[in-house]
Amino acid sequence: MPTTQEAAQALDAHVREIIEWHFNPSTGSPFWLEKASSLGWDPRKEVNCFADLRKFPPFEDDWLRGGPVRRWLPKGLAGKPLFVFETGGTTGVPKSRLASEDFKIDYEMFSGTLPEKYFPRGANWLMLGPSGPRRLRLAVEHLCQHRGGICFTVDLDPRWVIKLIKWGMMEALEKYKAHVIDQAITALQAGHDIQCLFTTPKLLESLAEELANHGSSVREVGITGIFAGGTEFTPQYTRFAIEELLGNGVYLTPTYGNTLMGLACSEPVGPHNNYKIIYHAPQPRATIEVVSFDDPNRIVGYGETGRVRLTTLTRETCIPGFLERDEGEREPPCDLYPWDGVSGVRPFRKLAASTTVGVY
Numbered sequence: 001m002p003t004t005q006e007a008a009q010a011l012d013a014h015v016r017e018i019i020e021w022h023f024n025p026s027t028g029s030p031f032w033l034e035k036a037s038s039l040g041w042d043p044r045k046e047v048n049c050f051a052d053l054r055k056f057p058p059f060e061d062d063w064l065r066g067g068p069v070r071r072w073l074p075k076g077l078a079g080k081p082l083f084v085f086e087t088g089g090t091t092g093v094p095k096s097r098l099a100s101e102d103f104k105i106d107y108e109m110f111s112g113t114l115p116e117k118y119f120p121r122g123a124n125w126l127m128l129g130p131s132g133p134r135r136l137r138l139a140v141e142h143l144c145q146h147r148g149g150i151c152f153t154v155d156l157d158p159r160w161v162i163k164l165i166k167w168g169m170m171e172a173l174e175k176y177k178a179h180v181i182d183q184a185i186t187a188l189q190a191g192h193d194i195q196c197l198f199t200t201p202k203l204l205e206s207l208a209e210e211l212a213n214h215g216s217s218v219r220e221v222g223i224t225g226i227f228a229g230g231t232e233f234t235p236q237y238t239r240f241a242i243e244e245l246l247g248n249g250v251y252l253t254p255t256y257g258n259t260l261m262g263l264a265c266s267e268p269v270g271p272h273n274n275y276k277i278i279y280h281a282p283q284p285r286a287t288i289e290v291v292s293f294d295d296p297n298r299i300v301g302y303g304e305t306g307r308v309r310l311t312t313l314t315r316e317t318c319i320p321g322f323l324e325r326d327e328g329e330r331e332p333p334c335d336l337y338p339w340d341g342v343s344g345v346r347p348f349r350k351l352a353a354s355t356t357v358g359v360y
Helices: 004-023 030-036 050-055 102-111 135-146 158-166 170-188 201-213 235-246
Strands: 083-086 096-099 124-127 151-153 194-199 225-229 251-258 262-266 278-280 286-291 305-313 318-331 341-347
Touching (some): 102 262, 135 194, 194 201, 286 341, 305 341
Parallel strands (some): 124 151, 225 251
Antiparallel strands (some): 278 341
8 A cells, every 4th residue: 555645645646637638628527617717827737736725715516517528528538428317406506516427437446445255246236326417327227237247226316315305204104215225135035146335324224124123134035244324333233233224244335425526445444443433535535634724725634523525536426625514523634545534514504404214
């Protein structure tokens, strides 16, 4: 593994490459080429390292709401097959990300972190999570295919879940959740030899409880590896899931990701670290910093609490310094990921009251 210094040098080199791509008139996107004309300075000349990205004005999430979405398409990617992925829309009009291969690259990188004992090559998967315009469904399907398996999916509309919660229609919510879990159990018990699962904390708990009602368990229906994501992962929940919901023989790997970032992996979780979950972004393609609530350009000290600031830099997407709707504690680099991490990820306190958490 690279040292912290080597990782920082690789990040700086990556920044220079991606800024040159997005701001070069022959390869850049209409959005950033137009934005460059109003900056009063040339990013291709003045951005030489990651720290120089602070010269950009704050990235506004409204830039990603509405269209035309092709303004984000770099000229250098013209002719590539395109996808449009949307966020959940919990804070307004959904944000959109135009993509071609990023989601495949992100999940191929993540594939390399999965222990073969629990996520065997060639195994079939069940995607028990959001469908529709979410990146997640296609990304998990590609992960499965990349590893040589076949992916089974369910119909799940998280926007409908959020509306039911806002309307206080909890009986309808429970019926819809039962409908989703019923789809999952049907697939698991149909003889498809499914060994790996993507799901969210709430759905994992519901699945385990319903299987128990049928006299079975997650392990007994054949699942050995679970890749899960959602801000509801806490040390308490993780311990409960590992010790009570899953038991021996099932591996659980929490992740933190979204449409704009990709996928942040966690350090190994278990009794050895009191089930503490620490996420590290897929640097250099994406970087997360924990910054002061009062000054987004000041990184807090290790162990201190702040807001998550995301930078995504790929040939498809340039998002420098986006303030996420999450907060957490800054964590130091580790051997597996020699760059900063974040723990205790939860909704940003100023937005938490207006954010409805559905299936996550």
